């Protein structure tokens with residue numbers, strides 16, 4: 001990311017192919033010694049239409065119809081909306097980079113004044129337009145159309161892109177002066193990596209993710225932009241049960257053994273503490289385009 005050539009391999013065993021269950025051995029995970037950025041090497045050879053066609057979704061989600069994507073990811077929108085505040089969305093224009101089947105935009109569209117979806121997967125184009133979202137395949141297309149919005153969001157997308165700094169520069173260009181960026185991505189320093197390092201690393205690293213961000217690498221990501229008020233926060237998506245399952249079985253999910261033991265308040269405390277310590281599953285970053 002900083003164009004330095006000084007890097008060290010931090011992992012070179014098997015990783016997930018795409019984001020699926022199959023494993024591959026032909027990759028290393030490297031850490032830049034100058035900026036701490038961690039990345040996949042080599043960059044997988046993917047056809048240009050990898051994200052436009054069904055190929056990517058087939059590897060990631062067995063089902064990729066809008067309905068099945070909603071069933072799988074709708075619940076993640078609650079916390080995103082709480083973090084931004086529905087009062088900050090009402091009457092505003094919102095653009096989501098990597099909108100998928102509109103999981104976030106659908107959830108806020110009755111409050112937002114206008115919604116724009118950027119999504120290369122053409123399978124979702126018709127659905128996104130049917131929900132009233134303006135559609136573009138790529139951020140370049142929205143820039144060319146001179147779109148400018150109050151809020152740009154991008155959830156779990158920047159880890160997939162080949163040029164994260166360029167991705168961020170599009171987000172900047174699409175914001176009005178005074179507009180706000182909300183960006184989240186997986187955190188390299190997830191608590192589960194401490195609990196069950198070997199199995200978690202085999203699961204966490206995947207050819208679909210070219211970039212692995214940590215708090216330490218964020219300054220380099222933003223250094224070529226003039227974003228201001230950059231705030232790095234954390235978001236933990238998974239319950240205490242998920243951590244117990246990793247510790248006991250080395251895989252994600254729930255565990256019958258503790259079914260009903262932990263209630264809503266315990267889980268809220270657990271997630272807050274994990275976030276406070278910076279060992280959450282995701283980074284949650286906000287920044288502003290200066291006036």
Ligand SMILES: [Zn+2]
Pocket residue numbers: 001002003004032033034035036037
């Ligand atoms: Zn670097």
